[in-house]
Amino acid sequence: MHFALDRRAEPDPAFAPPPLRLADAGGTPSGERRNRYARWALHEGLGEGDVVALLMRNQPDLLAIWQGLGSVGVTVAPLDLTLRGAALARSLDAIGPRHLFVDSGLAEILCGVQGLVSVQPLVWWHGGADFARIDLEIAEYDDAPLDPQESAPRRA
Numbered sequence: 601m602h603f604a605l606d607r608r609a610e611p612d613p614a615f616a617p618p619p620l621r622l623a624d625a626g627g628t629p630s631g632e633r634r635n636r637y638a639r640w641a642l643h644e645g646l647g648e649g650d651v652v653a654l655l656m657r658n659q660p661d662l663l664a665i666w667q668g669l670g671s672v673g674v675t676v677a678p679l680d681l682t683l684r685g686a687a688l689a690r691s692l693d694a695i696g697p698r699h700l701f702v703d704s705g706l707a708e709i710l711c712g713v714q715g716l717v718s719v720q721p722l723v724w725w726h727g728g729a730d731f732a733r734i735d736l737e738i739a740e741y742d743d744a745p746l747d748p749q750e751s752a753p754r755r756a
Contacts, residue, residue: 637667638746640668646672652697653678653697657681
């Protein structure tokens with residue numbers, strides 16, 4: 601008996617995949633934004649052993665954040681967007697992030713954990729908020745590739 605999964609699909613020589621361009625809404629390539637996030641992390645004294653949690657929807661900047669912070673040794677911990685209240689608070693306590701990036705459209709979810717968490721990460725908003733906005737903060741940093749000594753994790 602043969603199953604469809606047992607048959608090897610033959611490549612189609614006429615198939616050309618569409619170009620993949622990871623960019624933010626303004627068209628800035630994610631590599632440039634990745635470098636800005638990395639430099640922001642270094643400026644904040646973040647490195648190997650530090651955690652930044654993300655309470656964000658999927659968006660182009662998410663990859664730039666993950667790659668940029670990871671390039672300097674920071675652990676990026678995306679939070680489950682289906683968690684609320686005590687369940688989300690337990691996740692934050694278990695992760696113990698120094699910083700928390702929050703999609704401004706998810707502010708209500710963050711408000712639901714107030715008083716339930718023992719950790720107090722520095723909250724950075726991504727988009728649309730009148731508070732500390734990480735997406736605007738990184739504009740102050742150079743977007744050139746990091747030097748090898750810049751990108752090396754700093755903690756022993």
